[in-house]
Amino acid sequence: MKTALVTGGAHRIGQQICRTLHQADFNLIIHYNASKTAAQALADEFNLTRDSSAIIIQAELSNIEDINQLYQSINQLDVLVNNASVFYPTPIDSINNTDYQKIMNTNLMGPLFLSTTLSDKLSKTQGCIINIVDIHGDRPLRNHSIYNISKAAIAMMTKTLAKEFAPNIRVNGVSPGSILWPENDAQLSHNQKQSMLNKIALNKQGSASDIANTVLFLAQSNYITGQIIAVDGGRSLNQ
Numbered sequence: 333m334k335t336a337l338v339t340g341g342a343h344r345i346g347q348q349i350c351r352t353l354h355q356a357d358f359n360l361i362i363h364y365n366a367s368k369t370a371a372q373a374l375a376d377e378f379n380l381t382r383d384s385s386a387i388i389i390q391a392e393l394s395n396i397e398d399i400n401q402l403y404q405s406i407n408q409l410d411v412l413v414n415n416a417s418v419f420y421p422t423p424i425d426s427i428n429n430t431d432y433q434k435i436m437n438t439n440l441m442g443p444l445f446l447s448t449t450l451s452d453k454l455s456k457t458q459g460c461i462i463n464i465v466d467i468h469g470d471r472p473l474r475n476h477s478i479y480n481i482s483k484a485a486i487a488m489m490t491k492t493l494a495k496e497f498a499p500n501i502r503v504n505g506v507s508p509g510s511i512l513w514p515e516n517d518a519q520l521s522h523n524q525k526q527s528m529l530n531k532i533a534l535n536k537q538g539s540a541s542d543i544a545n546t547v548l549f550l551a552q553s554n555y556i557t558g559q560i561i562a563v564d565g566g567r568s569l570n571q
């Protein structure tokens with residue numbers, strides 16, 4: 333039985349990645365930061381379907397101490413999915429160090445140190461790392477400079493670690509286009525949504541399952557490393 337750790341696994345895309353991997357017979361370590369109730373409910377659901385197939389682990393991923401503690405509580409690991417991230421606008425004229433630290437530490441430092449810290453466990457299983465990137469790590473989204481930079485960096489981290497960790501650990505990425513509208517601070521107006529949809533060649537948003545199925549594909553593709561697959565409905569064709 334293989335074990336996968338999915339960061340930010342309680343909601344939205346992360347939750348669907350957990351569901352898809354669990355259906356494919358992986359045991360799950362569901363990481364959460366604030367969403368304990370949702371993470372526990374998901375683990376309970378999985379454990380009802382298959383006994384002892386899911387646990388939850390809390391960590392603030394911008395905190396190295398939390399990453400070290402998370403390491404201590406994991407035995408076997410086959411797949412690490414770096415999914416957790418923060419996304420909100422940082423207009424260039426009011427850019428500040430607080431937002432820089434929050435976004436870069438969560439979206440880059442956390443995945444980097446999680447990957448290096450867990451690399452000994454992943455090596456033992458000839459495992460893999462899958463980073464959830466963003467097409468805006470390649471072509472910038474206006475008003476989101478720090479987020480764009482963090483995702484460009486995790487794209488390079490994917491290739492760098494693929495080289496460093498070969499031949500023992502494969503490292504790949506999935507780069508979503510528009511999948512689920514952002515919530516809270518990053519909400520978009522009707523016109524902003526329409527303008528985004530107009531640029532997608534397939535004329536619609538993707539689904540969390542589109543991302544999760546690609547994660548599963550990469551987890552099972554033993555001869556692919558250092559690649560980032562865009563799952564964006566052709567959005568990159570129109571930028």
Ligand SMILES: NC(=O)c1ccc[n+]([C@@H]2O[C@H](COP(=O)([O-])OP(=O)(O)OC[C@H]3O[C@@H](n4cnc5c(N)ncnc54)[C@H](OP(=O)(O)O)[C@@H]3O)[C@@H](O)[C@H]2O)c1
Pocket residue numbers: 339340341342343344345346363364365366367368391392393394414415416417418419438464465466467507508509510511512513514
């Ligand atoms: N949604 C899209 O259409 C889209 C498009 C392009 C790329 N992506 C990428 O796909 C991935 C998933 O997207 P999403 O929209 O589903 O994500 P999301 O809902 O914005 O965030 C996922 C989870 O990240 C966790 N998180 C945030 N800050 C954290 C921190 N400091 N430490 C630990 N965990 C933290 C949160 O966990 P808790 O709730 O437990 O606090 C949150 O539930 C992200 O990497 C995102 O950049 C998404």
